[in-house]
Amino acid sequence: MKYNPEQIETKWQKVWAEEKTFIVPNAEPGAGLKGKGADATYVLEMFPYPSGSAHMGHVKNYTMGDVIARFRRHQGQRVLHPMGYDAFGLNSENVAIKTGEPPGKFTEEAIATINRQLRRLGVAIDWSREVVTCRPEYYKWTQWLFLQFYKKGLAYKKEAPVNWCPSCQTVLANEQVIEGACERCDSLVAAKKLTQWFFRITDYAERLLRDFDKLESWPERVVTMQRNWIGKSTGADVVFAIPLVRGDRGDAPVPGATVNVTVFTTRPDTLFGATFFVLAPEHPLVEDLVRGQEREQEVMLYVAKAMGTSAIERASIEKEKTGIFTGRYAVNPVTGGKIPIFVADYVLMEYGTGAIMAVPAHDERDFAFAQKYGLEVVEVISTPAEFKDESGRLTSAYAGDGVLVNSGHFNGLSKAEAIVKVTEWLRDQGKADFAVNYKLRDWLLSRQRYWGAPIPILYCDKCGEVPVPEDQLPVLLPEITDYAPKGMSPLAAAEQWVNTTCPQCGGPARRESDTMDTFVDSSWYFLRYASPWRSDVAFDREAVDYWLPVDQYIGGVEHAILHLMYSRFFTKVLYDLGLVGFEEPFKNLFTQGMIYHKGAKMSKSKGNVVSPDEMVAKYGADSVRSYVLFMGPAESDAEWNDQGIEGIYRFLGRVWRQVTEAVDEGIVGPSAPGGRPADVAFDQETPTAAERAVLVKTSQVVQKATVDVGQRFRFNTALAAIMELNNDIAAARTAGLARNEAGRAVLRHALETTVRLLEPFAPHMGAELWQLMGYGAIWDEPWPQPDPRFLALETVEMAVQINGKVRDRVEVAKDAPTRDVLAQAKSLPGVAKYLEGKTLVKEVVVPGRLVNLVVR
RNA sequence: GCGGGUGUGGCGGAAUGGCAGACGCGCAUGCCUUAGGAGCAUGUGUCUUUGACGUGGAGGUUCGAGUCCUCUCACCCGCACCA
Structure with a gap:
C-alpha cells in the first residue's frame, strides 16, 4: 500500500469535522469553578x-x-x-x-x-x-468596551498634532509610524493638528512596566522593545523663570514679574552648567515671547520653516542642529544667572514639556548646538582629560560619572548624590520636584476610514458629546457606495446614518463618523x-x-x-x-x-511566494507541517528549500512503509500478540543486546521528544530524534530482529512509539497508521512515557584522552567504578604508548563520557 | 549613537563545560528498475593523512571551551536628537 497523503488526509479531516473531535465545551456552568481550571x-x-x-x-x-x-x-x-x-x-x-x-x-x-x-x-x-x-455580533462588544473605557475617562477626545498618512487618508497611532513613514504603505507621515479619540494608555505606563514580572516566559527582546517604547526616565521637573519685558503684557512690565516654564531633566545635578534654554518650535510660548519684540519676524519665520520640515528629516541625527535666539532670557534657578532662550528643532514638543535646559558640557546635543552658536560651556561634573584639549577646554560633552565642580555648595558631591540633593534643595524653594517621564503617548484610536467598528458616540447641539446607550449597540456600519477616503471618514457622507436623534433630549444629533483602529478589535x-x-x-x-x-x-x-x-x-x-x-x-x-525564500521575505511583488496550497497538493499536509518545523529552531528565520520538504516527504514515506510492512508481517496490528499499546511494558526477562538497543533508543527518543516539544519548542530536534528512531528500527529489522517473538514485541513497541511521537506533527498519518495497527483514536491516547529501565545501555563506550586529545576508546559497564575505568583505560595499547616514560599528573573521569589522562 | 541578537561542512542546522558536525538536504559510488525528481547499501569537515588542523578573529580561565571571561571584526533586528 503506497503512502497517499491526499487520500488519508481528507479521510481524517472528515472524521474530525463529523465527530467534532476538537470541539471543547466549557466547564459545566456553576461547577463551583473559580479561577483557572487545573x-x-x-x-x-x-x-x-x-x-x-x-x-x-x-x-x-x-x-x-x-x-x-x-x-x-x-x-x-x-x-x-x-x-x-x-x-x-x-x-x-x-x-x-x-x-x-x-x-x-x-x-x-x-x-x-x-x-x-x-x-x-x-x-x-x-x-x-x-x-x-468585522461581524456585528463581535464589534457590538468592541463598541461596548469602548463605552466602558469612556465612562472611566480612559477614552477621550482632544486636539493634538497627530500623524497623518496622506495615502491612507487617515491618522495613525505613534506605534504605526516607522521612521517617519506609514507602516502600511511607507508614505511619509505628515504632522496635522486634529481632534481625535485617544485611549489613556499613559495612565498604565508604570503597570505595563512593572507587570513584566507577572509573565512566565516572554522573549527577552520583546520585553526590551516594550520597555524602550514606554521609555521611562526619572529625574526632576525644574521651573525656569522668564522675566517679562516691555511689550509682553501691556507696555509697562511689573518689575520682577515672570512667566514660569517647567522643563524635565534627568540630570538636575548639572543645573549649574545650564548655560542656555531651548524651546521646541511648536511650543506655544514661543509666539508670546517674541510678540512685538525685535526678533519676532525672524523667529516666527524659523518656526514656520521648522514645522514644515518632515518628521524624518527633522529626526535625522546626521542633520545639523538648527535654531535661533529669541532675544529673551530665562533665569537659571540655581545660579540666578540670565541664560539666552533659543528655539531649536532638536527639542521635541512631544517629549517632556517641549522645553529644555541646555547643559553643553554634559550633553552631546547641547554641546553641538553650543559649538555652532558660540554659547558658553561650563564644566560642572569633573571631566576626564580625554574630553579636553591642551588648554583644558572641553572637546566633547562628558555624560559620565564624576564629582560636582563649579556648583557652589554642591561641589564634591557625586553625580548620584547631587541629583537628589539639588532637586531637594530646589523643591524646598518650590522650584523643582522629582519627576518621572515616559516616552509612551496616549493611543490614538480613531481612523477616518470606513472598514472598522464605528465609535459609538453622538454629538448633540444641546447635550454635546453623548455616548450611544448600551442597549442601542451595535452601531451598525451603514452600506455605502463610495469607499474612497477624502480626508474624512466615508461614513460622514452617509447622511441617513450620520443624522440621528439624541438619546438624551430627543433632538437632532450627528454620529461620530470615525471608526476604531483595528488594534482595538x-x-x-x-x-x-x-x-x-x-x-x-x-x-x-x-x-x-x-x-x-x-x-x-x-x-x-x-x-x-x-x-x-x-x-x-x-x-x-x-x-x-x-x-x-x-x-x-x-x-x-x-x-x-x-x-x-530566495533570500527575501516572500511577497507577490518579488515573485518568490511558495504557495501552501501547492505544497499540500504535492506532498500532503503532514509533510508541509513537518517541514516548516524541521527547517530550524522555530524562533529563527529560515529559508524555504524545495529539496528540504522533499526530504521530509521521503521520511514520512519511510515511516509509512516501515509500519505497513510490519502490519503485513504481523509484527504490529490486529493479528499481533499483545495488549493495548499503552500497557506494553516489556516483560521479557533479559532482552538481547540488539533488543535492548532498540528499547533504549525508543525510551531515549521519547524522553527527548517530550522535552523538545513540551518545554523547549525545539520541534526540529524532536523530529530529528524520531528520524533516528525510525532509522534504528529499519536497521534492526534488516539485522533480523523480527526473527523471534521477543524481537517482534520490541519492534512492535518501537513502531507504535514512533507513530505516537510523530502524530502531533503528522496527525493524519498518525491516525491512519494507528488504525491500521488496530487501535482507535490516536488523538486521545496518552503521551508515551520513557521506560526508566531502558534509558541507558548496559555498556558505554568512553573516549580516552591524553592531554585532551582522544587516543583510544574503551567499552565499560555503564556504572563501572572509576577505578576500573581508569585501569582499563590505561591498559589500552593506544594509550599505554603515550604514558610510557611520562609522569601522570592528573586523571579525570566523566562517567559514561570520557577519561582524560594528563601527562607531563 | 544606544539596546538586543547571530557567526559551526557545499546548504539548513545538532551539541547540561566532556568524543564538534546529530538529523536532513546535496554530492559520490554501487545495487534494483522499462524508466525515475522512486527505493536500498556505502561513503562524504579540511589538509601536505603513521598525523595534524578545524565552530568569524585575538587573547584568557580550565585536565578539557562552539559553549565561560576580555578585546575585536562582520552581519541582522529594534530604538534613534527621549533632555
Missing part, C-alpha cells in the same frame, strides 16, 4: 488578517500551535485552541475602493479561503468558537473565544476565569509592541473594571521566525 490549557496563535489566502508564515504559526495543542491533549489537558479573523482593516477597504464592492464581501471570501486552508492542514481547532471582528479577541456564542455579554466571566489567561501565545515578533502592548493595556483596564480576574493576558509568549 486541567485547562489555552493555546493560542495570533489570529490572521484575512487578506486573500494563508501564506507559509501562517502555516508555521498554526502548525506550531497545533503541535503544542495536540501534545497537551495527549498529556490529559482540556485544550482550548480556537481560531478567528482580524477582519476589519485597510486591506479589504482598499480592495473595496478599487472594485466598488463592499469590503465585507472580499473579507468573507478571504475568510472562507483561509478556513479551507487551515482545515486542509489538519489543524486541531475548535471551529465552534470562531470569532470574526484585536486587543480583546482572546477573551471572546471563551464564549463567542454569548449575545448578551462580551464574554462569560466564568468561562474566562476557567480558560484564561492564555497559557501559550504564539505569533510573529512584528507585533512585539503594537498588538501585545495594547492587549496588555486592555486586560489591565478590564481588571480594574472588575471584568476579569487577571492583569496579564498572555502568560507565555513564543515569537516564531519568518520564512524566507
Whole structure:
C-alpha cells in the first residue's frame, strides 16, 4: 500500500469535522469553578488578517500551535485552541475602493479561503468558537468596551498634532509610524493638528512596566522593545523663570514679574552648567515671547520653516542642529544667572514639556548646538582629560560619572548624590520636584476610514458629546457606495446614518463618523473565544476565569509592541473594571521566525511566494507541517528549500512503509500478540543486546521528544530524534530482529512509539497508521512515557584522552567504578604508548563520557 | 549613537563545560528498475593523512571551551536628537 497523503488526509479531516473531535465545551456552568481550571490549557496563535489566502508564515504559526495543542491533549489537558479573523482593516477597504464592492464581501471570501486552508492542514481547532471582528455580533462588544473605557475617562477626545498618512487618508497611532513613514504603505507621515479619540494608555505606563514580572516566559527582546517604547526616565521637573519685558503684557512690565516654564531633566545635578534654554518650535510660548519684540519676524519665520520640515528629516541625527535666539532670557534657578532662550528643532514638543535646559558640557546635543552658536560651556561634573584639549577646554560633552565642580555648595558631591540633593534643595524653594517621564503617548484610536467598528458616540447641539446607550449597540456600519477616503471618514457622507436623534433630549444629533483602529478589535479577541456564542455579554466571566489567561501565545515578533502592548493595556483596564480576574493576558509568549525564500521575505511583488496550497497538493499536509518545523529552531528565520520538504516527504514515506510492512508481517496490528499499546511494558526477562538497543533508543527518543516539544519548542530536534528512531528500527529489522517473538514485541513497541511521537506533527498519518495497527483514536491516547529501565545501555563506550586529545576508546559497564575505568583505560595499547616514560599528573573521569589522562 | 541578537561542512542546522558536525538536504559510488525528481547499501569537515588542523578573529580561565571571561571584526533586528 503506497503512502497517499491526499487520500488519508481528507479521510481524517472528515472524521474530525463529523465527530467534532476538537470541539471543547466549557466547564459545566456553576461547577463551583473559580479561577483557572487545573486541567485547562489555552493555546493560542495570533489570529490572521484575512487578506486573500494563508501564506507559509501562517502555516508555521498554526502548525506550531497545533503541535503544542495536540501534545497537551495527549498529556490529559482540556485544550482550548480556537481560531478567528482580524477582519476589519485597510486591506479589504482598499480592495473595496478599487472594485466598488463592499469590503465585507472580499473579507468573507478571504475568510472562507483561509478556513479551507487551515482545515486542509489538519489543524486541531475548535471551529465552534470562531470569532470574526468585522461581524456585528463581535464589534457590538468592541463598541461596548469602548463605552466602558469612556465612562472611566480612559477614552477621550482632544486636539493634538497627530500623524497623518496622506495615502491612507487617515491618522495613525505613534506605534504605526516607522521612521517617519506609514507602516502600511511607507508614505511619509505628515504632522496635522486634529481632534481625535485617544485611549489613556499613559495612565498604565508604570503597570505595563512593572507587570513584566507577572509573565512566565516572554522573549527577552520583546520585553526590551516594550520597555524602550514606554521609555521611562526619572529625574526632576525644574521651573525656569522668564522675566517679562516691555511689550509682553501691556507696555509697562511689573518689575520682577515672570512667566514660569517647567522643563524635565534627568540630570538636575548639572543645573549649574545650564548655560542656555531651548524651546521646541511648536511650543506655544514661543509666539508670546517674541510678540512685538525685535526678533519676532525672524523667529516666527524659523518656526514656520521648522514645522514644515518632515518628521524624518527633522529626526535625522546626521542633520545639523538648527535654531535661533529669541532675544529673551530665562533665569537659571540655581545660579540666578540670565541664560539666552533659543528655539531649536532638536527639542521635541512631544517629549517632556517641549522645553529644555541646555547643559553643553554634559550633553552631546547641547554641546553641538553650543559649538555652532558660540554659547558658553561650563564644566560642572569633573571631566576626564580625554574630553579636553591642551588648554583644558572641553572637546566633547562628558555624560559620565564624576564629582560636582563649579556648583557652589554642591561641589564634591557625586553625580548620584547631587541629583537628589539639588532637586531637594530646589523643591524646598518650590522650584523643582522629582519627576518621572515616559516616552509612551496616549493611543490614538480613531481612523477616518470606513472598514472598522464605528465609535459609538453622538454629538448633540444641546447635550454635546453623548455616548450611544448600551442597549442601542451595535452601531451598525451603514452600506455605502463610495469607499474612497477624502480626508474624512466615508461614513460622514452617509447622511441617513450620520443624522440621528439624541438619546438624551430627543433632538437632532450627528454620529461620530470615525471608526476604531483595528488594534482595538484585536486587543480583546482572546477573551471572546471563551464564549463567542454569548449575545448578551462580551464574554462569560466564568468561562474566562476557567480558560484564561492564555497559557501559550504564539505569533510573529512584528507585533512585539503594537498588538501585545495594547492587549496588555486592555486586560489591565478590564481588571480594574472588575471584568476579569487577571492583569496579564498572555502568560507565555513564543515569537516564531519568518520564512524566507530566495533570500527575501516572500511577497507577490518579488515573485518568490511558495504557495501552501501547492505544497499540500504535492506532498500532503503532514509533510508541509513537518517541514516548516524541521527547517530550524522555530524562533529563527529560515529559508524555504524545495529539496528540504522533499526530504521530509521521503521520511514520512519511510515511516509509512516501515509500519505497513510490519502490519503485513504481523509484527504490529490486529493479528499481533499483545495488549493495548499503552500497557506494553516489556516483560521479557533479559532482552538481547540488539533488543535492548532498540528499547533504549525508543525510551531515549521519547524522553527527548517530550522535552523538545513540551518545554523547549525545539520541534526540529524532536523530529530529528524520531528520524533516528525510525532509522534504528529499519536497521534492526534488516539485522533480523523480527526473527523471534521477543524481537517482534520490541519492534512492535518501537513502531507504535514512533507513530505516537510523530502524530502531533503528522496527525493524519498518525491516525491512519494507528488504525491500521488496530487501535482507535490516536488523538486521545496518552503521551508515551520513557521506560526508566531502558534509558541507558548496559555498556558505554568512553573516549580516552591524553592531554585532551582522544587516543583510544574503551567499552565499560555503564556504572563501572572509576577505578576500573581508569585501569582499563590505561591498559589500552593506544594509550599505554603515550604514558610510557611520562609522569601522570592528573586523571579525570566523566562517567559514561570520557577519561582524560594528563601527562607531563 | 544606544539596546538586543547571530557567526559551526557545499546548504539548513545538532551539541547540561566532556568524543564538534546529530538529523536532513546535496554530492559520490554501487545495487534494483522499462524508466525515475522512486527505493536500498556505502561513503562524504579540511589538509601536505603513521598525523595534524578545524565552530568569524585575538587573547584568557580550565585536565578539557562552539559553549565561560576580555578585546575585536562582520552581519541582522529594534530604538534613534527621549533632555
